[in-house]
Amino acid sequence: MRIFLNRLRAVLALVLVFVSTVVHVTPLFVVAFVKACLRIRPIRQVCDWMLIGIAESWIAVNTAMLRLMTHTRITIEVEGQLRYDGRYLVLANHQTWTDIPILQAVFNRRIPFLRFFLKSQLFWVPLLGLAWWALDFPFMKRYSKETLAKHPELAGRDIEATRRACEKFRHIPVSVMNFVEGTRLTPAKHRKQESPYLYLLRPKAGGVAFVINALGDALQSVLDVTIVYPGGRSTMQDLFGDRIPEVRVHIRELPIPEALKNGSYESDPAVREQAQAWINGLWEEKDRRIAGMRTPAQPPRRPSPFG
Structure with a gap:
């Protein structure tokens, strides 16, 4: 009976999220x-103001439904201030697709609307692909080494796409x-990379440095986010179930290193070395923090968006 009820709950939650998606995506289009x-x-x-309002309503409704349909509790600890009119670069570890609704629940209407860098293939996801495009999510087309070897003219196109996307965000409150x-x-x-971290993959400094350089003073600070599932790595099915x-x-x-705002990661070895050292330092601290956050469940320090 418990298994049946959990499956029924998961199906009902998915149906409600789908209905919410249709209801919000229609006026968004x-x-x-x-x-x-x-x-x-x-x-x-x-129109931009209306699009953001629709998207924030969409997230709020989905979060409310998950709060009603599940007993998941989010424990939040914040060092610093979150401002709705801020300009942030949000950096996080990535374990599962569940990270995305969790981050949206935590940050919705607390900081500017989150925009993710997405693989170009995700544009073709029914309903969601066009919604992400309408909301100015940057789509990135990545090329393999083999493709670049055959077509060298494609080199740098992903970087140019990042630059164009960032230009849209220079004059508005934004959370990138x-x-x-x-990757997740x-x-x-973890084994393939021979990662030096216990709970993380190796960080990639290039994309972070490029976004900082492209936006420059348009960014206020970095929000360093650590997500931990004390019960173990979870899936979207686990969330809905x-x-x-x-x-x-x-x-x-955290403050943004000045050298990364003004220097060129691609052409200046000193800037590249500083960016990599900065990101690696963040990841070493994050790995230690995750070890401490994996302890048995404790009462929440702040009311959870999921209840």
């Missing part, structure tokens, strides 16, 4: 169409999200 057709700046600004490891953590990937008792999230606000 209408506003996006108006924005694309009318190139008048004041109208486009109003970056999973620094570049699995035991196989009410099999995640607790998620712990630690957030700390």
Whole structure:
């Protein structure tokens, strides 16, 4: 009976999320169409405001449904201040697709709307791909070494796409999200990389340094986010099936190194070395923090968005 109820709960949660998606994506597409057709700046600004409002409502409704349908508790610890009108680069470890709804629940309407760098293939996800495009999520097309060897003219196109995406964010409050490891953590990937960290993959400094350089003073600070599942690595099915008792999230606000704002990661070896040392230092601290956050469940330090 318990298994049956959990499966029923998971199906019902998925249905409710799907209905919420359709309800919110429909007006979002209408506003996006108006924005694309009318190139008048004041109208486009109003459309941007409306698009963000719809997206934040979408996240709030999904979070409320998960709060009602599951017993998952999010424990949050914040070192610093979160401002809705801030300009942040958000860096986090990445274990599972569950990280995304967790981050959205934690940050929704506390900081500017989170925008993720997405693989170009995700544009074709039904409903969501167009929604992400309408919300100015940056789509990145990555090329393998073999492809670049055959077509050297493609080199640098992903970097240029990042630069164009960042230009849109220079004049508005923004939260640019970056999973620094570049992929989700699995035991196989950890072994293949021979990662020096117990709970993390090797961080990739290039993308972080490039975003900082492209946005410059448009960024206020870095939000260093650590996500831990004390019960073990979990999936979206576990979330909808009410099999995640607790998620712990630690957030700390950090200054951005000045050298990364003004220097070139690609052409200046000194800047490249400093960026890599900075990111590696963050990851060493994060690895130690995760070890401490994996202890048995404790009462929440702050009310959870999931209850």
